[in-house]
Amino acid sequence: xxxxxxxxxxxxxxxxxxxxxxxxxxxxxxxxIQYGAEPNTQACAVDLALPGVLPVLNEDAVKKAVxxxxxxxxxIAERCVFxxxxxFYPDLPKGYQISxxxxxxxxxxxxxxxxxxxxxxxxxxxxxxxxxxAGKSMHENFSGATGIDLNRAGTPLIEIxxxxxxxxxAEAVAYLKKLHQLVVYxxxxxxxxxxxxxxxxxxVSVRKVGAPKxxxxxxxxxxxxxxxxxxxxxxxxxxxxxxxxSGGTIRQETRLFNPDTGETRAMxxxxxxxxxxxxPDPDLLPVVCTQDYIDAIRGSLPELPEAxxxxxxxxxxxxxxxxxxxTSSRELAAYYEAVVKDSGADAKLCANWVSTDLLAVLNxxxxxxxxxxxxxxxxxxxxxxxxxxxxxxxxxxxVFEAMAAGEGGADDxxxxxxxxxxTDESAIIRAIDDVMVKSPxxxxxxxxxxxxxxxxxxxxxxKATQGKANPDAVNRLLKDKLAG
Amino acid sequence: MSxxxxxxxxxxxxARLQLAPEQTEHYARQLSNILEMVDALSRVDTEGVAPMAHxxxxxxxxxxxxxxxxxxxxAMQSIAPKVADGVYLVPRVIE
Numbered sequence: 329x330x331x332x333x334x335x336x337x338x339x340x341x342x343x344x345x346x347x348x349x350x351x352x353x354x355x356x357x358x359x360x361i362q363y364g365a366e367p368n369t370q371a372c373a374v375d376l377a378l379p380g381v382l383p384v385l386n387e388d389a390v391k392k393a394v395x396x397x398x399x400x401x402x403x404i405a406e407r408c409v410f411x412x413x414x415x416f417y418p419d420l421p422k423g424y425q426i427s428x429x430x431x432x433x434x435x436x437x438x439x440x441x442x443x444x445x446x447x448x449x450x451x452x453x454x455x456x457x458x459x460x461x462a463g464k465s466m467h468e469n470f471s472g473a474t475g476i477d478l479n480r481a482g483t484p485l486i487e488i489x490x491x492x493x494x495x496x497x498a499e500a501v502a503y504l505k506k507l508h509q510l511v512v513y514x515x516x517x518x519x520x521x522x523x524x525x526x527x528x529x530x531x532v533s534v535r536k537v538g539a540p541k542x543x544x545x546x547x548x549x550x551x552x553x554x555x556x557x558x559x560x561x562x563x564x565x566x567x568x569x570x571x572x573x574s575g576g577t578i579r580q581e582t583r584l585f586n587p588d589t590g591e592t593r594a595m596x597x598x599x600x601x602x603x604x605x606x607x608p609d610p611d612l613l614p615v616v617c618t619q620d621y622i623d624a625i626r627g628s629l630p631e632l633p634e635a636x637x638x639x640x641x642x643x644x645x646x647x648x649x650x651x652x653x654x655t656s657s658r659e660l661a662a663y664y665e666a667v668v669k670d671s672g673a674d675a676k677l678c679a680n681w682v683s684t685d686l687l688a689v690l691n692x693x694x695x696x697x698x699x700x701x702x703x704x705x706x707x708x709x710x711x712x713x714x715x716x717x718x719x720x721x722x723x724x725x726x727v728f729e730a731m732a733a734g735e736g737g738a739d740d741x742x743x744x745x746x747x748x749x750x751t752d753e754s755a756i757i758r759a760i761d762d763v764m765v766k767s768p769x770x771x772x773x774x775x776x777x778x779x780x781x782x783x784x785x786x787x788x789x790x791k792a793t794q795g796k797a798n799p800d801a802v803n804r805l806l807k808d809k810l811a812g
Numbered sequence: 813m814s815x816x817x818x819x820x821x822x823x824x825x826x827a828r829l830q831l832a833p834e835q836t837e838h839y840a841r842q843l844s845n846i847l848e849m850v851d852a853l854s855r856v857d858t859e860g861v862a863p864m865a866h867x868x869x870x871x872x873x874x875x876x877x878x879x880x881x882x883x884x885x886x887a888m889q890s891i892a893p894k895v896a897d898g899v900y901l902v903p904r905v906i907e
Contacts, residue, residue, distance in 0.1 A: 351877045352878065352879050353877055353879045353880070353881075357881060358878065358880030358881040360881070366885075367897070367898040367899045368885045368888070368889070368898055368899065368900070369883040369885050369898070370883070371885070371888070373884075373888075376888060384874075385872055385873075385875065386875060386877050387874035388876075388877035389877070390874060407865075407871075409865040409866075414826075416828055417905070418900075418902040431865070466899065467904065467905075470899070472904055473894070473896075473901040473902065474901070474902050474903070474904045474905050475896065475897075475899035475900070475901060476899055476900040476902060603826055608866065612872055613868060613872040614872060615871065615872045616871040616872070
């Protein structure tokens with residue numbers, strides 16, 4: 329375990345994840361939130377904080393926050409309250425961010441993660457609160473000025489705060505991946521880390537193993553890939569141990585991760601941590617979630633990854649590994665289920681084709697399951713041709729490659745390439761006779777007891793039939809013939 | 813409860829208010845008066861009274877998730893002190 333690498337030291341890690349909600353409009357205004365729009369074309373009077381504007385809360389943002397809360401077994405606040413968090417920065421035109429402080433909408437949940445040794449660990453989720461994102465500041469290219477784009481200002485977020493239950497960088501990554509999969513499954517967040525839809529701040533401290541109290545922690549901001557989170561946390565753990573072992577003390581501060589060097593550096597000291605001067609926002613009334621409302625959302629939750637995995641193992645007889653692969657995304661799972669249903673073929677056979685052949689093609693073509701060159705119905709069509717013995721499994725691979733290259737459906741390709749399996753026994757017998765005539769030495773050898781030569785005959789017959797002979801029939805007829 | 817001149821300077825700094833040195837005493841006195849009034853309120857027995865987040869006894873109404881605002885950038889930027897390439901310009905800030 330990673331802890332042992334640090335000679336008697338233990339890391340204590342808590343993560344804060346900002347997760348952009350997949351709404352059409354902003355949390356407090358009717359402006360759009362499409363990524364990549366021209367600067368400030370999606371920033372209305374509310375987002376610009378012009379005098380006299382008032383926030384009006386987006387019902388779908390509330391619904392998505394509750395959806396998330398229910399999926400992590402959290403409590404949903406009957407009444408939650410928005411608060412103003414004050415700080416001055418030009419991409420925050422109001423001078424405060426509307427967030428939640430004392431009464432967040434979601435609290436006391438948990439997420440189970442799987443560790444490398446196969447055990448499960450529960451990570452507490454302290455809270456998840458609704459808030460608005462800030463705009464974007466650009467310090468380059470404006471000759472000494474800072475450019476402000478407020479398209480992102482007011483984008484709905486939930487900030488998901490974990491308990492300090494995480495003990496290593498690997499656990500942190502396992503937690504983040506699980507959380508990421510969950511919010512994407514739920515349709516709460518698109519999960520796009522490059523575009524900043526899912527970003528992570530890591531609170532890290534170290535202490536001697538067994539020490540009762542936590543050490544002083546630092547916060548590393550905005551780490552935007554799983555790999556960087558792991559590197560940033562590893563670096564921070566080692567740095568803190570080194571500082572303490574050489575007689576120094578850790579300062580509570582905010583640090584930035586530099587992906588080029590793999591190091592973190594101090595950004596600002598957190599001495600003023602309590603100076604956000606939170607107070608309830610008088611522009612917004614308390615939000616009430618009734619039991620009926622919560623129950624309705626609970627009733628509409630999709631099947632979650634773990635439940636789906638268990639069902640795939642049970643109903644389709646899949647191995648835990650295959651079930652995990654096939655449920656890694658909702659779309660892939662739906663694809664697999666459609667293949668099973670449409671083909672009527674063996675579920676394990678379908679699983680092999682999807683998790684091995686299809687994923688390989690997608691990987692090679694750099695495509696997502698949604699852009700698959702072979703639709704579920706098309707793959708089902710191919711597997712039906714194996715099931716009804718039109719083609720062998722080996723020929724099917726060839727047909728599959730052609731389908732991946734966009735040459736058409738299974739039946740078209742089988743026909744165009746003349747790949748129909750030869751089941752006509754007289755044709756196979758003719759091929760066998762031909763091979764035996766051409767290979768008298770091998771026939772004699774086999775009959776003298778060289779059983780291994782059987783494979784040679786199978787190979788020759790398959791070659792003579794361009795791989796189209798039904799393998800079962802070839803085996804059976806060859807045995808008869810060779811027996812003399 | 814009374815505020816020290818140092819606390820007044822700190823609060824002013826947080827609110828980005830410029831305070832002349834001779835004003836500090838003046839505001840320290842005034843702000844302390846306000847805090848004394850709040851102190852008086854906090855002597856009231858509120859045992860069993862739920863904290864109130866808003867003076868109105870109402871709940872938040874929600875709006876449907878619909879894009880209702882069109883692009884008004886040209887109008888917005890016509891009243892901005894400085895713009896370039898569609899962005900608002902401010903004096904350079906680097907953390």
